[in-house]
Amino acid sequence: MRAKMLLTLTAIAFPGCDVPNFGPVSIANLRVGPGITPEYSWDGGNIDQLRVWRVNDATQLTDSVVWSVRWNNDGFLESPIRHGNPPRNARESVRVEPMLTAGVTYEVWVRAPGLFEGSGLTKRFTPP
Numbered sequence: 171m172r173a174k175m176l177l178t179l180t181a182i183a184f185p186g187c188d189v190p191n192f193g194p195v196s197i198a199n200l201r202v203g204p205g206i207t208p209e210y211s212w213d214g215g216n217i218d219q220l221r222v223w224r225v226n227d228a229t230q231l232t233d234s235v236v237w238s239v240r241w242n243n244d245g246f247l248e249s250p251i252r253h254g255n256p257p258r259n260a261r262e263s264v265r266v267e268p269m270l271t272a273g274v275t276y277e278v279w280v281r282a283p284g285l286f287e288g289s290g291l292t293k294r295f296t297p298p
Contacts, residue, residue: 197282200291204298206270209250210278212291216246218283225275225294232277236267246283270297
């Protein structure tokens with residue numbers, strides 16, 4: 171919590187500046203393209219992780235991760251990223267569904283470098 175407050179205070183005190191060794195402080199406007207291999211994009215800088223979950227129809231809670239990529243210490247991940255096709259500087263940590271299922275609801279999550287596991291952006295979507 172203390173580190174998160176420090177990052178927030180740094181962002182307020184020095185707007186538009188990067189936090190050393192972590193990249194931009196914030197990301198915004200997470201978008202999901204159409205199809206079963208959508209393109210995920212966002213504004214505001216690079217990320218270090220992207221995960222996609224299925225959403226349970228009955229509970230509306232996320233189930234297990236179906237696709238996930240992480241940076242591999244060779245630069246952070248730039249927008250956009252295509253589902254099932256990890257960038258060259260990423261490692262695929264989960265590959266259960268390299269192609270999504272039409273009509274099923276999913277949730278994508280992205281996190282900016284240096285932020286805690288519970289932070290980041292999420293967006294629910296259903297491929298047509």
